[in-house]
Amino acid sequence: MAASNEENISKIEIIKRQSRQLRGTIKEALSDEQNKFSEDNVQVLKFHGVYQQDDRDLRAQLTKEGKDRHYSMMIRARIPGGVLSPDQYLTFDRLADEYSDYKNIRITTRQTLQLHGILKGDLKTTIKTLNEALVTTLGACGDSGRNTICCAEPGDEPFRAEMQHDVLALADRLSAKTNAYHEIWIDGEAVQLADDKSEEPLYGEVYLPRKFKVAIVPEGDNCLDVYDNDLGLVAHIESGHIRGYTVLVGGGMGRMALDQDTYPRLASPLCYVARDEAIELILDTCVAIVTIERDYGDRSNRRFARMKYLIDRRGLEWFREEVETRLGRKLEPPRPLKWHNGHDHLGWHRERDGISYLGIFIPYGRIKDTETMQLKSVLRDIVHDFRPIVRFTSQQNVILSGIANELRPAIEERLRAAGVPLPEELSNVRQNTMACVSLPTCGLALAESERALPELMPQFEQLFDELGLSNEEITIRMTGCSNGCARPYNANIAFIGRSPGKYDMFLGGSSLGTALNTRFRETVPFDQLVPTVRSVLESFVQERETGEEFGMYWRRTGLEKHRDYGTDPNPA
Template sequence: MTTTNDDKVSKIEIIKRQSRHLRGTIKEALQDSEAKFSEENVQVLKFHGVYQQDDRDLRAQLKREGKERHYSMMIRARIPGGLLSSEQYLVFDRLADEYTDYKTMRITTRQTLQLHGILKGDLKTTIKTLNDALVTTLGACGDSGRNTICCAEPGDEPFREEMRHDVLALADRLSAKTNAYHEIWIDGEPVQLAEDETEEPLYGEVYLPRKFKVAIVPEGDNCLDVYDNDIGLVAHIRDGHIEGYTVLVGGGMGRMALDQDTYPRLASPLCYVARNEAVGTILDACVAIVTIERDFGDRSNRRFARMKYLIDKRGLAWFRDEVEARLGHKLEPPRQLTWTNGNDHLGWHRERDGVSYLGLFVPYGRIKDTETMQLKSALRDIMHRFRPTVRFTSQQNVILSGLPDEQRSAVEEVLRSSGVPLPQELSNVQQNMMACVSLPTCGLALAESERALPELVPQFERLFDVLGLSDENITIRMTGCSNGCARPYNANIAFIGRAPGKYDIFLGGSALGTALNERFRDTVPFKDLVSAVRPVLESFIQDREPGEDFGTYWLRTGAGGHRG
């Protein structure tokens, strides 16, 4: 296992090692009167699912008044596969009303919920309340296994329960085991280990070099962009059961706009592992992969600490040899993969005989009430009256499952009376858009995203209508910076913040999530984004081959000379 040398590692590596398995001085800091935590504790808190933020809309005014920034915390839960009971969902709903500045909940691309604007003094109560509802925040952030995600579609096929079983097993095996979480947030009592026990048997003192993401999908349905993960598991189904998984490694969306040595990467096929393999399980293979990143990942420069850089530096053949050495046997070659769908599971669908599920579109992942649409109140009412199971999707939407068919009209009435449209009432443009949180809470944001993308919706709807593209599945994503939190780099059209009001435009990609896009224009003003893309879409209409989608057209033609 990797050990650290203070002369060769980043500052955060030193903070992790000195944190005493993620304790830091968080417990003591919760007792003081400060509105914020120290920088050391801020880094450790991420492992506990907490980010310290401030309201950037207020920064200038508070500075003029000689006041401190308005600090608050974002809490992110760890919800494997995005599944909650209606009772657990209602706990989040209540906490959002009682303790957050914004009275909203945010669905993330990793199938979980974030609560923004929690004051430091309310942090412990909020986390303990979630734990009382059997929801943890440990490992939702930080340099360890993040929330393990899975295709959220319900159904009565056996493979869906098998995927759920594997998601929970992976989440448990790859989660941090430190007792610090309970000592700080739950009961306050330290846990004494036996002499032969290790508090973190997988991660040791320094955990991983960077965050680590795992995703599971059935072959054919890439609803969560499986190639964007450090480990992607593609389930091969035979007779309704999972026969085994093709394992993908080395995906990741993050890059730095001004550092050309950083880049997004799609995961590479590594091997095939039978689900009930006699010489080892898929869990064993995933643990072996994680330990390679633990032992060889870059700990000196966090820009290059993700596993994708390790694989490109050492080579996939080297990586495969390392996995085989740790497993003690040869790996089977990966299987050829076929994809037919990349859309979210929106609308009404059969779940089992007499029972349906509703995939409900959540604009930009934000569950809130506005003057025209009371989505938060409608979902609360549905939880109380119909008690569905809640499944968050990786495209920031929500699935309400387990609804008897005779309740469908009543559920629709609740939504309509609250101004919430059903998916079939929305344009393809709306359904295929996604944004990161960005301003005012994200400290990395350079430009607007969640608050800006709605302004582009009607513009693109009009343009698509004029061009005859309204029935096309063209994905459009926006982020406030280049870090890639809304998975922009495999979208057909992506707007990536470079400065206030200015964006880089990337084009190409794939609606199936199987190809990266390319930079098209730099630092385009917000008001010019749609007009900048229009000539390419016009060329697409004129020059496309029969049945050709936008991403394939871009790769084939360079958009008629528009590239570059």
């Protein structure tokens, strides 16, 4: 590894090094009577897929009563490619009912599931139960390879099975190997290694400087925003098979609103790697890329620890040469890429002869029951009775696959009886929305997101209808802070929380996920978000060129043209 200045490393780097390969004192803390973990253990727990949170809705009242915060845990699973068996999904459903304060399940933008509101005393039971269902939480969070995501669309084309194979192989190579997970959560037994064996051959004692995100998509279908990842693999399909991958590096959405030196970045094409039978060339290339971030990433300031900053600091050519040095061979140049859609795979579609899949829109990724929509209950019943494979998309939706065509009417009947609309019954604008969790559980949130965006949707639907934009593919995303968990920076319209009830507005982006947007307004009050964007949309309708999408129009006309737009809800 490259030498680091020990005096300048961050506090979290010290915690990682002293954690004894992610053990910390978690095992001991699980037996004490405290309702929360120490700060050092909180940092180590992230590697185990656990975040300590508190209900921020209750903070003020609890403080007034002289009580401590209502602490609970968020558990995030690692589900490579977002695929669960029926029994695995039903395990999540049951655990949500038994142990979650909120009695629901959250789909993330990385094709996995979160359970919020798990009390400390129930944490071990919940994780152990997931493990018994062959689901792990190790590596779902923390400074290592996160959940490896993949286009969720099923089908009988050979390349789809090949992609899923590659996702699992890559997830295995990039996963943490520490025995701490089983010692703490599963069997309690320590494993003694030989003196010449490393418990973490890839990550060492200190793992990566920050999280590391990996995605795989087929060329043409950017349903999961592959350019937003540290490492992206774009499959080139020939005669139904994957012939190789163009490798993208250096993507990432996170930024700090008040630090202009931080920024979102789309990944850059690095090379092309052929897919051999054992896919060792691909795996070795990906591991080499990860080790460069491991060895050279910033460990002094976590704001700049993502690989995108390393590449911009050292240069893409330096990065390519470093990969070649570690591989011991020259890299082929990347191949040109073409994209034709970025939307999710919603609705009924052929999977194979006699078999269909159904993509179901999940409002803002939350599987829950309400007075008007029994979404959680009906999904549980459908999975229990019809036994589909359950797939999660990176746009926070669900795909039920492997459904015999003769069962389609029965499933539709169940959904309608539960108040769950089929995708064709929803507007385009509603289907193209995403929101992060934000309040009340996220400690970083500055403004509402998941609970606020639904209030805007009827206003946007009315506006789009008035302007004749109802059939347009215009993406709208909202986050409670600038970290970008719902990938706002390549959306057509994005609202990013700056303070309670106020948002920065970004416009442009691309419905294909291939361009960043730009900031249009700062600290816009919530009730002015739709009126502020109206004037720009009106200008788009009046001035667009033939076939021009909103993002293309914004990038063509530029911020300067629209600088005075939106300052009055009804500009002259």
